[in-house]
Every structure is written in C-alpha cells, then in structure tokens.
Amino acid sequence: MQPPPVTASVRVRRAEVSDLDDLVALEESSFVQDRLSRAQYRKHLDSESALVLVASANHRRFLGTAVVFFRKGTTVARLYSIATTPHAQGKGVGSALIHASENAARGRGCRSLRLEVRKDNAVAIRLYERLGYVRIGEYANYYADGTGAFRFEKLL
Numbered sequence: 367m368q369p370p371p372v373t374a375s376v377r378v379r380r381a382e383v384s385d386l387d388d389l390v391a392l393e394e395s396s397f398v399q400d401r402l403s404r405a406q407y408r409k410h411l412d413s414e415s416a417l418v419l420v421a422s423a424n425h426r427r428f429l430g431t432a433v434v435f436f437r438k439g440t441t442v443a444r445l446y447s448i449a450t451t452p453h454a455q456g457k458g459v460g461s462a463l464i465h466a467s468e469n470a471a472r473g474r475g476c477r478s479l480r481l482e483v484r485k486d487n488a489v490a491i492r493l494y495e496r497l498g499y500v501r502i503g504e505y506a507n508y509y510a511d512g513t514g515a516f517r518f519e520k521l522l
C-alpha cells in the first residue's frame with residue numbers, strides 16, 4: 367500500500383533546541399553560501415524578534431523549516447529563510463511552512479510578509495507567486511556569489 371501523501375499530514379510547530387542538529391544539517395544541504403550557523407539558530411530560538419518553524423508529518427519529525435523575523439515599530443514581517451529536506455520536496459511542505467509563517471505574522475499584528483529570493487531559484491519563485499506573493503523590487507548583487515535577489519511581498 368502507498369503511504370499517505372505528505373501534504374495531508376504536514377504539521378508545523380515552533381522549533382526547539384532538540385531540532386538544532388536537523389536545522390544545521392538542512393541548512394548545509396540547502397544553501398552553499400549565506401548560511402545560518404548553529405549559533406545563529408540557537409539565538410533565534412530564544413529571540414522575541416525571530417520565529418523558527420519546523421514541519422513534520424506522520425513519523426517523519428523533521429521535513430523542513432522556515433525562519434521569520436519581526437521588528438519593533440513595523441507591521442512588515444520578513445520570511446528570512448525556508449527549506450524542505452530534499453526527499454520531501456514537491457509535496458506541500460514548503461506551502462505549509464509559508465502558511466504557518468503568514469498565520470504567525472498575522473497573529474503578531476503584521477500586515478505583510480516580505481522575502482528575498484535568488485533570481486535563479488525558479489522553484490521558489492513559482493511557489494511564492496502561486497501563494498499570492500507579488501514582486502515589489504530587486505537587489506543587484508545580493509548574495510555572496512553576486513547573484514541578485516527579487517523582493518516579494520504578500521499583504522496579510
């Protein structure tokens with residue numbers, strides 16, 4: 367019998383200290399540069415201005431993560447990072463993490479969620495557009511390797 371689709375059972379929760387090994391491993395397998403270090407993740411777990419989310423499904427306790435930043439004095443939240451483990455990609459985990467990020471931002475009174483994405487990351491760009499994100503600008507030379515970024519925003 368086929369296992370149930372991941373999408374049907376994705377749960378998103380706040381990350382804990384016990385997730386640090388998985389968070390760092392996923393960061394290393396997902397991004398070549400501009401990575402969050404273990405110390406940075408550790409700091410964000412306890413920070414008022416950051417929210418680290420973890421997606422899981424059925425017996426698979428770690429399928430992906432999203433990091434959202436908040437700042438005092440603004441109703442704009444920032445989706446700083448999102449990644450799904452390679453074997454779980456294309457099954458709705460990224461979408462679930464984005465929805466949870468939006469709900470968390472709304473819960474803190476934010477009116478919009480913004481993000482930057484590499485111009486060459488077609489999978490992520492398509493996902494953001496499908497979920498209602500609109501391109502609001504770009505930054506040249508944004509990433510360490512010189513690649514530019516598109517800026518996207520969704521009104522919540």
Ligand SMILES: CC(C)(COP(=O)(O)OP(=O)(O)OC[C@H]1O[C@@H](n2cnc3c(N)ncnc32)[C@H](O)[C@@H]1OP(=O)(O)O)[C@@H](O)C(=O)NCCC(=O)NCCS
Binds near residue numbers: 450459489
């Ligand atoms: C971008 C990313 C977070 C999306 O996560 P995900 O769990 O695959 O997202 P979803 O399954 O909800 O949706 C992804 C879409 O891309 C497609 N897709 C994702 N990975 C795919 C793959 N490996 N092969 C084919 N299609 C893929 C899905 O079918 C889906 O398409 P749809 O929008 O037409 O339905 C994930 O690809 C990833 O971790 N990439 C590496 C890190 C990264 O680039 N992060 C974003 C920049 S910070």
